[in-house]
Amino acid sequence: MNDAVLEKTGSETIAPAGARLKVIDCDIHPSLPNRNAILPFLSKRWQEHFLAYGDHLRTPFLGTTPYPRSSPLIARRDAWPPTGGNPGSDLDFMRLQHLDANGIEFGILQVLDLFLFSQQNLEFGAAIQRAINEWQLECWSKPEPRLKASILVGQDDVPSAIAEIERCAKVGGYVQINVCPRANEPLGRRRYWPIYERAQELDLPLGIHVGGYGGHAPTASGHPSYYNEEHHSNAHSMASQLTSFVIEGVPERFPRLKFVFIEGGYGWVPATTWRMDQHFERFRSEVPHLKRKPSEYVRQNFWFTTQPSEEPDNAGHLRALIEWIGVDRLLFSSDYPHWDFDDPRFAIRTPLTDSERTKIFNDNARRVYKL
Amino acid sequence: MSRHVVARTSDIASGGNKVVTINSREIVVFHVNGRFFALLNRCPHEGAPLHKAACVAHLSAPEPGAFTRTRVGEMLRCPWHGWEFDMATGQSYFDPKGTKVRSYPVAVAEGRELAKGPYVAETFPVTVEDSYVIVEA
Numbered sequence: 179m180n181d182a183v184l185e186k187t188g189s190e191t192i193a194p195a196g197a198r199l200k201v202i203d204c205d206i207h208p209s210l211p212n213r214n215a216i217l218p219f220l221s222k223r224w225q226e227h228f229l230a231y232g233d234h235l236r237t238p239f240l241g242t243t244p245y246p247r248s249s250p251l252i253a254r255r256d257a258w259p260p261t262g263g264n265p266g267s268d269l270d271f272m273r274l275q276h277l278d279a280n281g282i283e284f285g286i287l288q289v290l291d292l293f294l295f296s297q298q299n300l301e302f303g304a305a306i307q308r309a310i311n312e313w314q315l316e317c318w319s320k321p322e323p324r325l326k327a328s329i330l331v332g333q334d335d336v337p338s339a340i341a342e343i344e345r346c347a348k349v350g351g352y353v354q355i356n357v358c359p360r361a362n363e364p365l366g367r368r369r370y371w372p373i374y375e376r377a378q379e380l381d382l383p384l385g386i387h388v389g390g391y392g393g394h395a396p397t398a399s400g401h402p403s404y405y406n407e408e409h410h411s412n413a414h415s416m417a418s419q420l421t422s423f424v425i426e427g428v429p430e431r432f433p434r435l436k437f438v439f440i441e442g443g444y445g446w447v448p449a450t451t452w453r454m455d456q457h458f459e460r461f462r463s464e465v466p467h468l469k470r471k472p473s474e475y476v477r478q479n480f481w482f483t484t485q486p487s488e489e490p491d492n493a494g495h496l497r498a499l500i501e502w503i504g505v506d507r508l509l510f511s512s513d514y515p516h517w518d519f520d521d522p523r524f525a526i527r528t529p530l531t532d533s534e535r536t537k538i539f540n541d542n543a544r545r546v547y548k549l
Numbered sequence: 550m551s552r553h554v555v556a557r558t559s560d561i562a563s564g565g566n567k568v569v570t571i572n573s574r575e576i577v578v579f580h581v582n583g584r585f586f587a588l589l590n591r592c593p594h595e596g597a598p599l600h601k602a603a604c605v606a607h608l609s610a611p612e613p614g615a616f617t618r619t620r621v622g623e624m625l626r627c628p629w630h631g632w633e634f635d636m637a638t639g640q641s642y643f644d645p646k647g648t649k650v651r652s653y654p655v656a657v658a659e660g661r662e663l664a665k666g667p668y669v670a671e672t673f674p675v676t677v678e679d680s681y682v683i684v685e686a
Contacts, residue, residue, distance in 0.1 A: 248603075248631050255628030256601035519629050524595040 199281065199535065201522045202543040204483045205387070205440050205511035206276070206285040206325065208318050209251075211263035216292060219309035219316075227302055233292050234299060236391045244391065245405040249517040257515030265515040269322055276514045277324060280522050283540065284549050285325050286353060286511075287314050288387045288440060295332050295358035295390050304338040307331060311342065315351055326353040326547065328385055333357040333370050343376050353547045354383040354438065359419045360390035366419075366426030374432050383436040383481075383546055386419060388412040416442030417450045420480065424454060427467040429479040436546055437480045441513060445488040448502040451476050477504060481546055483511035484538065485520040489527060496528040500538075505530075509546065510539045550654075550685045554673045558657055558680045561585070564622060568600050571686045576653060578682060579604065579636055581622040586636045587684045589651040592627045593641075599650065601628035604636070625650075654685040 210216055217225050249255055251264055257275065259268035266272065276282060289310050297303030307330055314327035329346040331339035339357075346352050355377045357365060365386065377384050389412070395401045396411040398418075416439050423429065423437060454472035462468070482503065490496050500508065512520050520526075522539060530538070543549065555569045561580040568577050568590055575590040577600040590599050602625040606618040624642070625634045633642040639652035661677040675681065 248626070249628070254597070254601075255603065256598055517629060517631065519595075521595040521597075 199522070199539050200283040201281050201510060202540050202547075202549065203276075203280075203282050203285045203512045203514070203522070204438070204509045204543055205288050205485060205513050206272075206282075207266050207290060207514065207516060208269075208272075208287050208314065208325070209264045209266035209289075210291045210313075211267040213292070215267075216306075216309050216313060219312045220305055224302060224305040224309075227305075233297065233302070233306065235293055235296050236298075236393045245396075245408040247405060247517060252516045254515050254517055254519055269318065272514070273322065276512070277322070280512070282324060284543070284547075285514075286385075286543075286547065287318055287325055287327050288356070288385070289314060289328070289330060290387075290389065293390065294330055295334075295361050296392065297332060300332075300335045300338065303332045303335060304342070307338070307342050308345070311346055311352070315349070319351055326549070327351060328354045328356045329382070330356045331373065332361070333365070333373055334362050336369065336372050339373050340376055343373070343380070347380050347382075352382070353549070354385040355380075356385040356387060358390040358392070359386050359388060359415050360394065360396075361392040364419065364422035364426070366422035366424075366428050368426070371428070371431070374428055374435055378432040378435040381434070381548075383438050385438045385440055386416070387440040388416060388442050412442050413446045417446045420447070420450055420476070421454060423480075424472045424475050425465055425468070427465070429475040430468055430470070433479070435479060438483065438509065438546060439480065440483045440511065441485060442482070443486050443488055444482045444484065444503055444508060445499060447476070447482055448499065477507070481507050481509050481542065483509045484526060485511040485513045486518045487520055487525045487527070493528040496526070497530075500526075500528070500530075500534075505534045505537050506542055508538045509543045552656075552683050552685050554663060554675060554681050555684050556673070556682045558585075558682055561682065564604065566600050568598075569684070571684065574686065576684060576686060578655065578684060579625075581636065584637075585655045585657065585682050586623075587653040587655045587686070588625075588634075588636070588639055589653075591650075592629065592632060593648055593650055594627065594630060594632055597627050597629040599625060599627065599634075602626055602634075603628070605633070607635075607642075656683045656685075657681065658683055 253265035257265035259271040261268050292306050294303055294306040310330055318325045319327045329343055329352045331342050333339055396408050402408050451473045458472050488496055553571050556567050561567045563580055566577050566579045568575055576587050577590040579586045592599060604622045605624050605626050606621040607624050608618055610616045623636045625636055634650050639650035641648040658681055660675050660679045663675045664677050
């Protein structure tokens, strides 16, 4: 625990974050005020389907997660809008509580509602995917230009994903293409490469936000008992996807493609990268399509958002971790309005120079997303 | 430290709280199990407002599968990351020596005592019929 930071948090009046630093927040969750708010963005045919059958989520319960969190809808308890509706659904309240209060210059939207990546009915999945992408522009980016939309695509239906990418690229206003880290297969598999090829051509980063229920157990050893255990799968599922992308050769084949790993934290990145290098030295002949050491691809093509920021007891250890990954590779994210929100004033609890802070909180994201 | 009359005892329902500002510090006053507790309204971790905290019991397990609940409603669970604090002392459960929320002495006094002074109400007009919550901050 860093006493200096605690002292600052616990005493006197606190200045708003924006007074010190303009922040680019790479993970903001907008949400539908209620499920039916998506209806205007669906055709009559899919409205009827949605009302009659609902959406498909490979979990036992609707309206919650298979490992329920201690706070309703995964949200900060102070993020329920006074006007009603779910946390993250009221733009004015989001402005008041987060965008204005924390000096957010730009925020990248990450939608989790109606989890389109899990839809097994592919036509319905395509309809939901389009609806969510239109809804982001209409209800968020257009009224609030600080908020930038992502093109969500269900990667398991590659033709629909490509069609949706083309549609959104024509419309414009989107800053990345999102796929899901826990759908059917590891993301490095070749069946997904047409999506990556198009992302590179359009110069849109590929966003991979944690989560998803693709039908696999959340850990490689099966279903754990507690949320406390399950929450770790955010980190190790991201580690396995980093390995998949690199070892299957995606950044070798698409050297200009930018990958952004979102909400997986970053403590696992150095160990995963060291291990990939070590294995590469020993088993290089198994993967002759790789021309460089795995760490070189990681340092050139991959970025990691910071939340939930690691909090080692010794602040110096966090500093070392950031140096191992590279201060150029980290993008600040808050996860607003979720319970594990990181406040830009107090997260990343280690001494950083002004220039390092500016990179992590603003410049790196500005370059990756061309803002 | 000076004494500040912050509310009538009847203003804060049992299980509820009230946020008051004393010398530009936000202080939250909780009312639980017939007692009042005052704490700085900010989590020492990342600054979350504690008046939105869940007021929970102290839950412990002598062994897996067995549990005891004590001090019902007197533990705060931070509205963001769920850090737990003892409402009476501000001590955190997981790091009682290193991490705490600043807490302030609270007293309840009858209006007729207050009207005599020297503790004339600073934030509240005092009438002699009621009882009042007083925070030292």
